[in-house]
Amino acid sequence: MTSYIRSPLVIVWALLTVVTVASWLTARDGGSSHQVNIAVTVVVLLIAALKTQLVIWHFMEVRNSPGWLRAVMHLWLAALFALLLGVYFSFR
Amino acid sequence: MNERVEVADNPAAGTSPSWRRHPKLDQWIAFWIVPGFFTLFGIVFVPLSFMMPPRSPGSSTPEIVGFMQSHNLLIACAILTLSFGLAPITNACYVMQVKRMSVSPVFRYTIIVGATTGAIVGMLFPMFCFGLGAFRTGYDPPILAMLFDFGYLAYIGSLGCFCIMWMAFGLAILLDRNNILPKWLGYYTVWQYLTELMAAPVWIATSGPFAWDGLMTFWFAMALYVPWQIIVYLCIYRAIKNQPVHELENAQFVVASSLPATRPTAHA
Amino acid sequence: MTEVAQGQTAGIGEPRRDGRTGRHLPGEGSMWFFVIGDLVIFGAYFVAYMFYRGQHPDLFLQSQARLNQDIGAVNTVMLLTSSLFVALGTSAARSGKVADAVRLFVIALGFGAAFPLLKLFEYVPEVTAGLTPGTNAFFMFYYVMTGLHLCHVLLGLVVLGFVVRELRISPNPRISFVETGATYWHMVDVLWLILFALFYLMR
Amino acid sequence: MSTRGQRILLWTTPAAGALFAVACLLFPVFSPPLSPAMPPEEVAAFFRTNVTGILGVVILCNLIAGSLVPLFAVAAVQISRTATSSSVFTYAYIMCVGVSITAFILADYCWGVAAFRPERDPQLISLLNDMAWFFFIAPVGSIAVQNLCLALSIYLDARPDPIFPRWVAHFNIAIAALLIPGAFSILYKSGPLAWDGAVSFTLRLLVFATYIVVMFLVLLRIVNRQGSEREVLA
Numbered sequence: 160m161t162s163y164i165r166s167p168l169v170i171v172w173a174l175l176t177v178v179t180v181a182s183w184l185t186a187r188d189g190g191s192s193h194q195v196n197i198a199v200t201v202v203v204l205l206i207a208a209l210k211t212q213l214v215i216w217h218f219m220e221v222r223n224s225p226g227w228l229r230a231v232m233h234l235w236l237a238a239l240f241a242l243l244l245g246v247y248f249s250f251r
Numbered sequence: 252m253n254e255r256v257e258v259a260d261n262p263a264a265g266t267s268p269s270w271r272r273h274p275k276l277d278q279w280i281a282f283w284i285v286p287g288f289f290t291l292f293g294i295v296f297v298p299l300s301f302m303m304p305p306r307s308p309g310s311s312t313p314e315i316v317g318f319m320q321s322h323n324l325l326i327a328c329a330i331l332t333l334s335f336g337l338a339p340i341t342n343a344c345y346v347m348q349v350k351r352m353s354v355s356p357v358f359r360y361t362i363i364v365g366a367t368t369g370a371i372v373g374m375l376f377p378m379f380c381f382g383l384g385a386f387r388t389g390y391d392p393p394i395l396a397m398l399f400d401f402g403y404l405a406y407i408g409s410l411g412c413f414c415i416m417w418m419a420f421g422l423a424i425l426l427d428r429n430n431i432l433p434k435w436l437g438y439y440t441v442w443q444y445l446t447e448l449m450a451a452p453v454w455i456a457t458s459g460p461f462a463w464d465g466l467m468t469f470w471f472a473m474a475l476y477v478p479w480q481i482i483v484y485l486c487i488y489r490a491i492k493n494q495p496v497h498e499l500e501n502a503q504f505v506v507a508s509s510l511p512a513t514r515p516t517a518h519a
Numbered sequence: 520m521t522e523v524a525q526g527q528t529a530g531i532g533e534p535r536r537d538g539r540t541g542r543h544l545p546g547e548g549s550m551w552f553f554v555i556g557d558l559v560i561f562g563a564y565f566v567a568y569m570f571y572r573g574q575h576p577d578l579f580l581q582s583q584a585r586l587n588q589d590i591g592a593v594n595t596v597m598l599l600t601s602s603l604f605v606a607l608g609t610s611a612a613r614s615g616k617v618a619d620a621v622r623l624f625v626i627a628l629g630f631g632a633a634f635p636l637l638k639l640f641e642y643v644p645e646v647t648a649g650l651t652p653g654t655n656a657f658f659m660f661y662y663v664m665t666g667l668h669l670c671h672v673l674l675g676l677v678v679l680g681f682v683v684r685e686l687r688i689s690p691n692p693r694i695s696f697v698e699t700g701a702t703y704w705h706m707v708d709v710l711w712l713i714l715f716a717l718f719y720l721m722r
Numbered sequence: 723m724s725t726r727g728q729r730i731l732l733w734t735t736p737a738a739g740a741l742f743a744v745a746c747l748l749f750p751v752f753s754p755p756l757s758p759a760m761p762p763e764e765v766a767a768f769f770r771t772n773v774t775g776i777l778g779v780v781i782l783c784n785l786i787a788g789s790l791v792p793l794f795a796v797a798a799v800q801i802s803r804t805a806t807s808s809s810v811f812t813y814a815y816i817m818c819v820g821v822s823i824t825a826f827i828l829a830d831y832c833w834g835v836a837a838f839r840p841e842r843d844p845q846l847i848s849l850l851n852d853m854a855w856f857f858f859i860a861p862v863g864s865i866a867v868q869n870l871c872l873a874l875s876i877y878l879d880a881r882p883d884p885i886f887p888r889w890v891a892h893f894n895i896a897i898a899a900l901l902i903p904g905a906f907s908i909l910y911k912s913g914p915l916a917w918d919g920a921v922s923f924t925l926r927l928l929v930f931a932t933y934i935v936v937m938f939l940v941l942l943r944i945v946n947r948q949g950s951e952r953e954v955l956a
Contacts, residue, residue, distance in 0.1 A: 163607050172603040183592040186720035193584040196722035207716035211709050218606040219705040225542045239562045243569050250573030277806040277878050332860045333905040336867030339817035347810040367820035379856045382908050391845050438553035455653045501805035504880035
């Protein structure tokens with residue numbers, strides 16, 4: 160079982176956990192007064208996009224999947240976060 | 252339906268007219284009732300009574316009174332009263348395909364009960380709430396407002412009976428090994444379940460995206476439901492068409508008749 | 520693609536290369552239909568949330584401040600860890616190490632099961648503090664979206680249970696079934712990652 | 723497979739029919755049927771003065787509400803025996819029976835609730851009475867479809883020796899046609915189509931009673947003829 164620790168997937172997981180904690184700390188600091196904070200929002204959303212991409216790419220194994228699936232997944236991710244940020248900024 | 256035309260050319264067997272000799276006629280009749288029923292529904296709900304898209308739950312009292320007492324609403328209710336019996340035929344079409352699957356009868360019995368209760372609480376009851384309001388002039392506005400709420404909540408917020416029906420239908424498709432309906436349709440049916448979950452907040456929200464006319468509860472659900480309904484019927488059409496004659500429940504009688512056993516499958 | 524070069528030395532945790540095409544769709548195609556559809560549906564819900572949030576930014580911010588960010592963050596790590604073990608289990612099953620795969624999936628199931636439990640510790644104090652779906656638009660979104668996601672998690676736990684069962688009792692486990700279950704579970708993870716950012720973290 | 727079970731359940735029909743006839747004759751609301759044009763105050767007064775009669779019949783009907791189900795169940799079994807390609811009409815028939823019976827029970831409840839506290843706001847008494855009549859008279863859609871399912875199964879029966887005689891199909895269609903005007907009772911407050919009118923009330927009840935009697939006799943003959951032939955189960 161210990162051989163699994165050397166799996167590349169564990170590195171992905173470590174990265175995911177680190178950025179999760181990072182986004183959590185970012186939001187905590189920025190959120191103490193609960194003001195609108197564009198910087199925090201952008202950082203948090205970009206981290207979420209990164210994490211989503213990592214999970215889809217490595218855990219869901221989309222990186223080894225047929226081209227159409229990779230295209231669909233990229234399109235979905237890009238469109239979703241573009242829309243989320245777009246809607247967010249359109250109300251600023 | 253081109254099969255039917257060709258079959259009609261066959262010499263009639265016995266005393267019955269030849270059109271009756273089409274082996275799958277019962278399924279085709281039930282199937283073609285369905286689009287007719289939904290078209291009628293669409294006409295009655297949208298241009299005739301403007302019941303759909305739903306009125307806002309936050310409508311003012313004069314608006315509610317004006318809507319509830321419109322004569323068109325009454326006519327719509329009369330038409331629905333007359334035609335709501337076609338809903339069981341619609342559902343019988345699903346149940347029949349589930350019967351052909353390799354799954355246990357519990358699935359089709361579950362769908363039957365879900366469809367029956369669904370027709371009552373999701374159609375009969377709301378219809379009569381609207382019909383009652385329109386029937387008698389002179390009800391107090393608060394009573395009309397209550398019927399308005401009751402009608403819409405029962406119509407849009409009837410959840411459990413459809414949940415169990417979609418669950419049984421979706422699971423049956425996924426577990427089936429006869430490949431009667433495509434697997435992805437089973438997963439699509441899971442989203443029907445999801446829309447029922449999304450509709451739960453209509454019992455709480457009186458305005459906004461989660462009210463019974465809201466974006467989240469109504470419009471997204473419609474965006475999922477309308478294509479599903481169309482796709483499911485295309486799939487059932489194919490399933491009926493592709494069913495080999497020897498699997499039909501009247502196979503022993505049909506094969507003996509003038510119709511060659513291989514003929515309909517040739518069109519499939 | 521750099522992965523192709525790594526392919527020759529594929530060890531544990533490396534996905535199998537499909538000899539014929541080099542590309543491989545993990546699990547059943549119909550599951551991917553479901554995953555893509557579900558992602559699109561949730562995407563629409565997320566954008567709608569962002570839209571209504573934009574209309575009442577203060578209300579949403581004040582309400583957001585009352586959520587328990589810590590449990591949210593812990594739950595995120597729970598799901599990520601669970602996903603890691605599912606991914607490891609899948610590759611173990613692929614390379615024929617069924618006993619390892621069972622163990623890894625059971626660990627994944629354990630981390631996954633922690634999620635609804637922690638969610639309970641999150642919901643109950645909120646509801647007893649009077650924060651219910653009827654409180655305001657934010658809490659309605661919060662309960663509906665997290666509730667919907669929770670339903671996905673519970674269904675996912677059932678699916679993982681069936682994967683474990685397949686690995687344990689079947690003499691020749693169907694890898695495509697294992698992959699299908701894993702794909703679904705990762706999707707649940709993905710949805711939570713976005714939910715966490717939108718409901719707990721953003722300002 | 724013996725038909726004893728079918729015969730036993732079928733023979734509950736005469737008792738059920740008799741009880742329904744008694745209920746119908748004793749029900750104050752039906753003798754004569756309350757006019758839809760009656761103002762709420764008069765409706766409330768009517769319920770106040772007839773509490774005993776109404777409640778008695780409501781409780782009786784509540785108890786016997788489902789007692790015609792065995793007749794329909796036997797009909798469903800016989801439909802499933804007809805040689806059509808599927809059970810689609812059997813399923814539709816069963817669902818329609820469920821819906822029709824529920825509508826009747828809801829009508830019964832509405833009258834019961836109205837008579838339970840007749841001192842209630844007359845508007846509410848009138849509302850409950852309207853609703854009861856709606857549920858009692860109007861939902862003919864499901865009964866009509868029920869009859870059409872039966873009729874179509876008979877027409878399409880591919881057996882050389884059909885289960886049902888063909889005239890039963892014509893008869894069912896005729897009954898459906900006679901019941902259908904009842905749906906329009908919600909559009910009128912007077913005349914033959916109103917719920918107390920000749921078409922929607924008198925004709926409807928007579929037609930329904932005739933239907934039950936005829937179907938009972940028909941099914942009795944069919945079940946006796948079925949002998950030991952295996953039932954095709956849905």
